[in-house]
Amino acid sequence: MTIRGSGLRRRLLCGLAAAAPVLTILASGGLAASPGEPPAAQATGQKPAQAGPAASTTAPAAPATAPPKPATAPAATAAAPPKPKNLEPLQSAASSGILGKKVTGPDGRELGLIVDVVVAADGHPLAAIIDFGGFLGVGSRKIAIDWRLLRFDPGQPDWQVALRLSRAEVQAAPEYKPDAATNQMVGPPWEAPASRNGEK
Amino acid sequence: MARNDRAGKVARTGAPGGGKDSGAGPPVTSPPATSPAGRGLDWLNLFVGNIQTGFGPFIAVYLTTQGWTETSIGLALSLGTISAMASQVPAGAMVDAIANKAAVVFFSILAFSLGALLFAIQPTPLPVYLAEIIHSFSSCTLGPAIAAISLAVAGPAMLGLRFGRNTRFASIGNGIGAALMGACGYYVSERAVFFLTAALTLPALVPLLPLARLGTGGRAAGRDAGSGGWRDGLRPLLTDRRLLIFAASLMLFTLGNAAILPLIGSALTERVGSTASLLIAACIVLPQLVVAAISPAIGRLAETRGRRLVLLLGFCTLPIRGLLFAAASDPAFAVPVQILDGIAGAAIGVLVPLVTSDIAGRSGHFNLALGFVGFAIGIGATLSTSLAGAIADRFGNSIALLGLAGVGLAATALVWGAMPETRTPQPGTP
Numbered sequence: 001m002t003i004r005g006s007g008l009r010r011r012l013l014c015g016l017a018a019a020a021p022v023l024t025i026l027a028s029g030g031l032a033a034s035p036g037e038p039p040a041a042q043a044t045g046q047k048p049a050q051a052g053p054a055a056s057t058t059a060p061a062a063p064a065t066a067p068p069k070p071a072t073a074p075a076a077t078a079a080a081p082p083k084p085k086n087l088e089p090l091q092s093a094a095s096s097g098i099l100g101k102k103v104t105g106p107d108g109r110e111l112g113l114i115v116d117v118v119v120a121a122d123g124h125p126l127a128a129i130i131d132f133g134g135f136l137g138v139g140s141r142k143i144a145i146d147w148r149l150l151r152f153d154p155g156q157p158d159w160q161v162a163l164r165l166s167r168a169e170v171q172a173a174p175e176y177k178p179d180a181a182t183n184q185m186v187g188p189p190w191e192a193p194a195s196r197n198g199e200k
Numbered sequence: 201m202a203r204n205d206r207a208g209k210v211a212r213t214g215a216p217g218g219g220k221d222s223g224a225g226p227p228v229t230s231p232p233a234t235s236p237a238g239r240g241l242d243w244l245n246l247f248v249g250n251i252q253t254g255f256g257p258f259i260a261v262y263l264t265t266q267g268w269t270e271t272s273i274g275l276a277l278s279l280g281t282i283s284a285m286a287s288q289v290p291a292g293a294m295v296d297a298i299a300n301k302a303a304v305v306f307f308s309i310l311a312f313s314l315g316a317l318l319f320a321i322q323p324t325p326l327p328v329y330l331a332e333i334i335h336s337f338s339s340c341t342l343g344p345a346i347a348a349i350s351l352a353v354a355g356p357a358m359l360g361l362r363f364g365r366n367t368r369f370a371s372i373g374n375g376i377g378a379a380l381m382g383a384c385g386y387y388v389s390e391r392a393v394f395f396l397t398a399a400l401t402l403p404a405l406v407p408l409l410p411l412a413r414l415g416t417g418g419r420a421a422g423r424d425a426g427s428g429g430w431r432d433g434l435r436p437l438l439t440d441r442r443l444l445i446f447a448a449s450l451m452l453f454t455l456g457n458a459a460i461l462p463l464i465g466s467a468l469t470e471r472v473g474s475t476a477s478l479l480i481a482a483c484i485v486l487p488q489l490v491v492a493a494i495s496p497a498i499g500r501l502a503e504t505r506g507r508r509l510v511l512l513l514g515f516c517t518l519p520i521r522g523l524l525f526a527a528a529s530d531p532a533f534a535v536p537v538q539i540l541d542g543i544a545g546a547a548i549g550v551l552v553p554l555v556t557s558d559i560a561g562r563s564g565h566f567n568l569a570l571g572f573v574g575f576a577i578g579i580g581a582t583l584s585t586s587l588a589g590a591i592a593d594r595f596g597n598s599i600a601l602l603g604l605a606g607v608g609l610a611a612t613a614l615v616w617g618a619m620p621e622t623r624t625p626q627p628g629t630p
Contacts, residue, residue, distance in 0.1 A: 100266055116269070116270060132469060135484065136258045136382055136385070136484070137261045139465020139466050139468055139476070140466070167474055171470060177593070
């Protein structure tokens with residue numbers, strides 16, 4: 001049971017790149033120094049990605065999910081003292097991060113986890129990528145679900161994302177592949193496929 | 201019952217020869233199952249099999265629930281893979297050099313525990329990377345050290361039976377671990393799985409007590425013929441044709457084998473309803489049950505009929521399994537076919553340490569040789585998923601399964617054509 005992931009070539013390179021800083025830190029004896037945010041954030045860029053979708057649920061034009069806008073770049077590299085202008089509250093009672101959230105069907109049973117959010121050029125979320133099914137990580141599939149099919153309930157403790165379609169309606173969807181030129185997502189069944197905005 | 205009787209008989213006839221032989225460890229006059237050390241090994245294998253379950257593909261699920269992105273999860277997992285590959289051979293050499301194998305097992309299990317706790321307590325990048333490295337290295341020392349203790353406990357004449365029991369109890373542990381952790385992840389939380397793993401390392405330490413007294417036996421196994429110096433024995437070993445062919449055939453086998461379960465699992469998820477997860481669980485646990493049932497018999501077969509036959513028997517299940525999966529229209533058919541995986545698992549679980557000890561058991565480099573074989577298996581496993589994924593993307597699942605069956609056929613052909621028998625003609629001959 002030591003099978004691990006796919007997309008090997010890219011990962012091998014990433015892994016080698018990550019090994020160097022980690023090993024240097026180990027060698028310098030600084031391993032107990034708590035999470036060690038700087039090298040981690042550098043290597044993975046994880047934190048910004050985490051904040052992005054959360055903001056987008058409340059404010060569609062969230063800066064982090066709209067990479068084409070150059071205006072947000074200075075804020076990201078905020079090493080200098082001045083705080084960004086126009087700070088707005090992001091209340092946890094009314095907003096939430098979404099990566100890794102469980103998705104449940106209409107019957108309340110768990111279907112999978114949200115692993116990514118696909119956005120349009122204006123930052124508007126189009127689809128959620130759900131890692132669907134499986135047992136102990138074996139046999140799960142990634143499928144794309146139209147964002148409008150999801151219901152969110154931030155603020156509740158341990159809230160889960162509610163999918164309005166049943167397992168049977170989504171399980172045979174084609175696998176989502178990030179590198180493919182075209183992917184297909186499961187849209188609302190009451191809409192004609194041609195009218196979907198994913199085709200733009 | 202009949203099985204145990206026969207095991208006792210073989211053990212009794214084998215024991216005098218084993219006593220005369222200068223071989224590995226002190227002479228053992230009781231059958232491997234009933235000596236305290238033998239029972240200790242049984243339990244040790246069970247608990248170690250138990251705790252290894254949590255560190256599989258489940259890490260990806262857990263990190264996802266902690267808000268990790270796909271990219272950073274891939275990074276952490278490949279860091280683990282790379283450090284496992286890099287540490288196989290050095291870890292083997294290290295175990296060779298340490299006389300007290302029980303201490304190696306002890307610290308490896310503690311390291312497992314530490315890794316699991318790091319995952320559970322602090323799922324942020326640096327601790328997770330650290331946990332991956334710790335876990336990779338300690339799994340590279342744990343397996344060889346347990347095999348070396350078995351070598352010392354059983355003596356050369358009963359080694360097949362001993363490794364048969366090791367494999368049986370390891371797979372029982374694996375099956376229990378998968379069931380426990382699946383339930384824990386479902387009913388409690390993903391994080392609890394790692395706390396459970398850490399907790400299960402404690403009972404794994406208990407069976408070490410009877411084994412710790414075997415310290416000198418471990419030394420004998422490791423250093424037996426090492427009078428010629430450390431490096432003198434190494435070169436002929438690593439250029440030994442038998443070891444190279446054995447490693448190459450296992451690499452090919454794993455290349456064809458490792459990706460089958462993920463492929464079948466995702467096909468089940470796509471086509472079967474809400475029972476898909478249960479069927480996948482059955483596809484994982486059923487082979488473990490088969491391994492538990494047959495590996496002692498496989499070990500006996502390897503002693504009586506030779507290693508080659510058992511290796512061929514195990515390997516030839518892979519092309520058959522690939523063909524059956526590729527041809528099957530009903531995905532639920534996958535579960536009974538997984539019996540074949542159990543046969544292969546038992547054969548490989550028994551033969552990897554057994555054939556390696558045939559070749560390197562007295563060279564003083566047994567663990568290094570095991571590390572070398574493990575390295576070859578690791579390469580096969582790592583390439584397998586990307587190979588199958590690439591074929592499946594372009595040509596579909598059936599062709600990918602046929603391709604994997606083809607690789608399995610090549611592995612079988614390699615054993616058939618090139619792998620010599622490594623069993624010494626009579627148990628106990630010098």
